[in-house]
Amino acid sequence: MSTWVYILKRLLGAIPILFIVSLISFFLIRLSPVDPLAQLKLNPAISAETIEKETKRLGLDKPVIVQYGLWAKNFISGNLGYCIDNTKVSTKIKGRILNTLLLSSVVILSSWLIAIPLGVLGAVYYNSLFDKMLTVLSSVGMAIPSFFFAILLLLFAQHTGWFPIGGLTSVDFSSMNFINKILDILWHLFLPAFVLTTISLSSLTRQMRANLLDVLNSEYVKFAYAKGLPKAKVIIKHAFRNAINPIITLLGFEFAGLLSGAALTEYVFQYPGLGKLILEAVMQSDINLVMASLMFGSIMLIVGNILADILLKLTDPRVRV
Amino acid sequence: MKLSDFFIKIKKDKIPFIALIVLLLMYFLILFADFFAIYPSTYANRKLAYQPPSNIYAIDKDNKIVKHPYTYNYTKTFNKDYLTIEYKQNRDKKYPISLFGKGYEYKLFGIFKTNIHLISKPDDCNLFLLGTDINGHDVYSRLFFGGRISLTIGFLALLISFPIGAIYGGISGYLGGKIDKVLMRCAEAIMSIPSFYLLIILASILPSNMTSIQRFTLITAILALIGWAGFSRVIRGMVLSLKNQEYIKSIETIGASRKRIILKHILPQTSSYVIIAITLSVPSYILAESGLSFLGLGIQLPDASWGNMLREAQEFANIIYRPWLLTPGFLIFIAVLSFNVLGDKIRDILDPKA
Numbered sequence: 123m124s125t126w127v128y129i130l131k132r133l134l135g136a137i138p139i140l141f142i143v144s145l146i147s148f149f150l151i152r153l154s155p156v157d158p159l160a161q162l163k164l165n166p167a168i169s170a171e172t173i174e175k176e177t178k179r180l181g182l183d184k185p186v187i188v189q190y191g192l193w194a195k196n197f198i199s200g201n202l203g204y205c206i207d208n209t210k211v212s213t214k215i216k217g218r219i220l221n222t223l224l225l226s227s228v229v230i231l232s233s234w235l236i237a238i239p240l241g242v243l244g245a246v247y248y249n250s251l252f253d254k255m256l257t258v259l260s261s262v263g264m265a266i267p268s269f270f271f272a273i274l275l276l277l278f279a280q281h282t283g284w285f286p287i288g289g290l291t292s293v294d295f296s297s298m299n300f301i302n303k304i305l306d307i308l309w310h311l312f313l314p315a316f317v318l319t320t321i322s323l324s325s326l327t328r329q330m331r332a333n334l335l336d337v338l339n340s341e342y343v344k345f346a347y348a349k350g351l352p353k354a355k356v357i358i359k360h361a362f363r364n365a366i367n368p369i370i371t372l373l374g375f376e377f378a379g380l381l382s383g384a385a386l387t388e389y390v391f392q393y394p395g396l397g398k399l400i401l402e403a404v405m406q407s408d409i410n411l412v413m414a415s416l417m418f419g420s421i422m423l424i425v426g427n428i429l430a431d432i433l434l435k436l437t438d439p440r441v442r443v
Numbered sequence: 444m445k446l447s448d449f450f451i452k453i454k455k456d457k458i459p460f461i462a463l464i465v466l467l468l469m470y471f472l473i474l475f476a477d478f479f480a481i482y483p484s485t486y487a488n489r490k491l492a493y494q495p496p497s498n499i500y501a502i503d504k505d506n507k508i509v510k511h512p513y514t515y516n517y518t519k520t521f522n523k524d525y526l527t528i529e530y531k532q533n534r535d536k537k538y539p540i541s542l543f544g545k546g547y548e549y550k551l552f553g554i555f556k557t558n559i560h561l562i563s564k565p566d567d568c569n570l571f572l573l574g575t576d577i578n579g580h581d582v583y584s585r586l587f588f589g590g591r592i593s594l595t596i597g598f599l600a601l602l603i604s605f606p607i608g609a610i611y612g613g614i615s616g617y618l619g620g621k622i623d624k625v626l627m628r629c630a631e632a633i634m635s636i637p638s639f640y641l642l643i644i645l646a647s648i649l650p651s652n653m654t655s656i657q658r659f660t661l662i663t664a665i666l667a668l669i670g671w672a673g674f675s676r677v678i679r680g681m682v683l684s685l686k687n688q689e690y691i692k693s694i695e696t697i698g699a700s701r702k703r704i705i706l707k708h709i710l711p712q713t714s715s716y717v718i719i720a721i722t723l724s725v726p727s728y729i730l731a732e733s734g735l736s737f738l739g740l741g742i743q744l745p746d747a748s749w750g751n752m753l754r755e756a757q758e759f760a761n762i763i764y765r766p767w768l769l770t771p772g773f774l775i776f777i778a779v780l781s782f783n784v785l786g787d788k789i790r791d792i793l794d795p796k797a
Contacts, residue, residue, distance in 0.1 A: 142632035147641075153648045265780035267730050269737050270772035273756050280763060287759075380640035386734050390757070400640055401738065404647045412644065420635045 129432060136424045140417065144197070146415045148190045149407055187427050193413060203410035205403075211414045215399065219418055221290060222388070222395040226380050228311060229318040230373070237323050238369070241330025245338060245365075256327065263324030268383050272317045272390035290394055314391045322376055329372060333365040334373060360362055370434045377426035381419055452792050459788035462781035469778060473594055476587035477549040479561050481570060484588040485745060488579035490519070496528055496574040496767050511539035516569050536570035541760045556778065574767040576755050578744070582767060589747035589771060594778060595729030596663055596748075601721055603667035605674065609717065612678030613705045617686050627679065633672040641669055642731060646740035662741050666728055673719060681713050715793045722786035726779040733775050749775050 154432060159176055181189050196203055202211035244256045279285040286292065290310050291303075337343060338361055346356045385397025392398070396415055403411035454460050472479055494517055501512045515537065517530040544563025550556055564570040573582040615626040633641070645665040651656065686693065686709065694708055735741035736750025737757075744751065749771035756762050756769055 138628055139635050141631045142629060143636055146632065147636065147644060150644055150648060231512065245771055261780060261783055265726070265776055265783055267733055267775050269734060270753065270756075270769075270775065273753075273762055273769070273772070276759070277762050277766075280759070378634075380636060381637035385637070385639045385643070386737070389738065392749070397639070401643055404643050407647070416636060416644070419637045419640050423635050423637055 125432065125435065128435065129428065132187055132428045132431070136421075136428070139418060139424065143420045144194065144413070144417060145190070148193065148409075148413060149186065151345075151407070151412050152186050152189070165195070193410070197413075197417070202414045206407055210283050211410050214411065215396070215414050215418065218394060218396045218399045218415075219391065219422075222381070222384060222397065223422070224307075225311065225314060225318070225384060225388075225393065225395060226377065228315045229322060229380060230376065232315065233319045233323045233376075236319070237326035238330055238366070240323075241327045242334055242357070242362065244327065244331040245334035248335060253331075256331070260324040260327050265318050268321055269386040269390050271320065272387050275313050275317060276390065279313060286310050286436070287391075313389050314384075314393050317387050318380060321383060322380060326369065326372065326376070330365065330369055333368050334361060337361045337365045367434060367438050369431060370437060372430075373433065374430035375426035377430070378423050381423060384416055449792065453785075453788055456788060458637075459558075459784050462784040462788075465777065465781045466785065469590065469774075470593060470780075471699070473587055473590040475551070476591055477551065478559070480581075480584035480587050481545035481560065481562055482544065482581040482584045483547050483549065483563065483571070484585070484747065486581060486584070487745065488575075491569060491571075491575055491579045492577050493528070494571055494575045494579075495518075495765070496572060497570050498532070499572075511541055513537040513539050514564075538565050538570070540564050540568075540570065558635070569735035573649065573770055574765065576752070576768060578699065580747070582752070582770060585747040585752060586749075586771060586774065589749045589752050590774065592659065592746065592748040593729060593732060593750065593775065594740055596659070596666065596732045597725045599663045600666035600670070600728050600732075601725065603664060604670040605717065605721060608671035608676050609710055609713070610705070611671065613682050613710050615675065616679035616682030617701065617705050617709060617747055619683075623679075627676070630672040630675050633669075638669045639731075639734070642666070642735060643738070643740060645669075646735055648650055651743075655743070658743060659746075662732065662735065664733075666731055669731070670724060670728070677716070677720070678710075678713055681716065682709055685709050685712055719786075719790045719793055722789045724788070726782040729775065729779055729782070 159173060159182070163173060175198055177183050181192055184192075193203070202215065205214060240256060244253045247253050276287060279287055286309060290307060292298075292306050292310075334357075338357075343356060343361050346360050349352075351360075381397070384395060385401065387393070387396040388398040389401060398421060400412060400415040400419070402408075403415060453463060477483075493681075497517070499512050499514050501508055515532045515534055515713045520529050520531060521527075522529050529608045541563055542561060543559060545558050546560035546563045548556065548558040562570075562572075571581050571583065573586070575581060611626065611630070615623045615630075642665065645668060646662070649661055653661070682705075691704065691708060694704055699708075714770050732741055732748065733750030733753070736748045737753050739751070739754060740750050744750040752771040753769070753775075755765075756772070761768050
């Protein structure tokens with residue numbers, strides 16, 4: 123029961139944070155010198171009346187505080203408003219959020235599945251050749267700029283022709299059967315996921331290795347060895363369980379980093395995700411779209427952090443909240 | 444710890460020492476950027492767009508090593524069948540290249556007027572060691588000028604963001620109560636916006652008609668704005684544990700002002716953490732600037748930065764046919780890698796527990 127109370131508390135605590143986020147971002151984006159209607163105004167075929175109508179429709183004629191109030195009221199009631207090109211924000215953003223979530227979850231899953239065994243091996247065979255290679259590789263992985271890595275992989279994809287370039291689906295996607303559809307998406311997902319996995323993998327492996335090394339030096343592990351337990355059992359049953367907790371705390375941070383890193387990677391791979399959307403929206407000063415993507419980005423981040431904390435609470439009964 | 448002890452400790456470990464040397468070399472090169480560059484930072488020749496790197500030869504036709512290495516110019520031709528522009532080496536005339544010769548005039552450190560360059564060439568020779576980009580900028584020369592911005596902007600941003608974070612966290616932790624709650628909610632709110640999204644939005648606010656110095660300053664300020672929140676939270680945590688210690692209590696009894704207690708007695712205690720955090724966060728600032736400039740929201744042409752030089756690589760044809768445009772990416776990689784390695788070592792020295 124207490125877990126539920128905790129979740130509820132955390133969710134309620136997120137509300138004032140989201141309020142401040144919306145306030146900051148709304149006023150920031152309204153400071154932007156880009157005129158959302160610039161394109162229409164430059165077009166001689168569009169009359170002054172239409173522009174006036176558009177100004178009213180977007181609420182640009184009112185003071186900023188009133189605009190914010192209107193936006194907030196609509197947001198709470200679930201109405202995200204319209205984009206500049208008069209499509210609904212909600213329809214535009216829904217698919218993008220799902221795509222970004224898909225990419226992020228694939229990345230988190232794969233980086234955990236690879237990083238934890240690697241980190242364990244690095245710690246168990248401390249200072250061996252394997253461990254040294256791992257350290258070098260993880261430094262390299264942390265240093266490479268995501269967008270540059272993405273460009274290099276695009277070059278690779280172009281030369282080998284093994285992977286598609288850009289997008290999430292092939293041209294003939296709609297005519298495929300269910301299994302082929304999934305395979306097609308995974309095929310398109312591979313390169314962006316590879317870039318992001320490499321980057322988050324490196325820090326995760328290092329952290330896992332460092333934690334396990336700490337635990338392996340502790341008294342109770344030495345005692346377990348002295349008792350005559352086999353090495354594998356000591357590591358898996360005693361050491362590993364204690365080393366994994368800080369990694370779970372990292373999950374929340376990792377998610378935050380992932381959302382940011384994904385923006386550039388999505389941009390290079392033309393992956394239809396939230397990061398690319400917000401970039402396009404900012405360039406056009408599309409307030410409703412920017413606000414919606416920012417809010418959902420923040421919500422995803424907060425929920426990710428809460429999930430990590432809950433997971434930590436479940437795995438480690440000593441954690442009190 | 445004395446600085447010399449510090450240096451000896453770094454020197455003992457080979458890899459961090461190499462990283463330190465690499466970084467010092469990089470900063471040396473950008474400090475004397477004009478000396479190492481062949482063309483001034485404003486040079487652009489649209490007629491020579493996308494010229495491939497010039498080859499330099501040291502052996503002549505008779506298989507003898509020549510006194511001065513030489514190069515050839517390229518001639519530009521338009522291929523009507525494929526509708527492409529092709530560069531072909533024109534072997535009619537040799538252009539000798541010399542070291543420490545004369546080139547364009549510049550001011551060293553903005554004071555000493557000189558025209559000596561590391562590499563000099565005849566005036567009518569189009570020497571582009573790493574080719575040119577779409578505007579006919581010399582990539583090789585711009586690597587130095589771009590490095591000036593890319594390698595300094597991170598440090599400048601840190602100089603703004605760390606004091607803000609430290610004072611904010613210090614006030615929040617020391618005063619406690621409602622002020623602490625409000626301040627921390629605000630910091631959490633900033634941390635809840637995915638940092639790159641915030642960066643994009645802040646950069647988009649900047650008007651487009653700024654001088655390059657104004658833009659540089661504002662981009663620095665923007666980078667600084669995203670880093671302080673997380674840092675202030677850690678400082679606050681440290682202050683919370685520090686403020687109940689006896690020496691603080693005794694200073695309070697003497698009647699020192701809050702400002703004095705926070706600035707003079709509490710914050711200095713966090714210094715070793717601050718040094719570690721600074722060295723470990725330089726790379727992320729460098730990466731943030733390059734990412735922002737890559738998207739076209741950071742440093743703008745005609746100024747160079749490694750990020751905006753890579754902007755050309757967004758075009759697919761460029762990375763396939765003009766791979767020389769990718770060189771700034773490798774430099775970012777090397778700089779960040781060196782900072783990471785060095786940062787880890789500094790952390791090991793200052794905080795052996797971690």
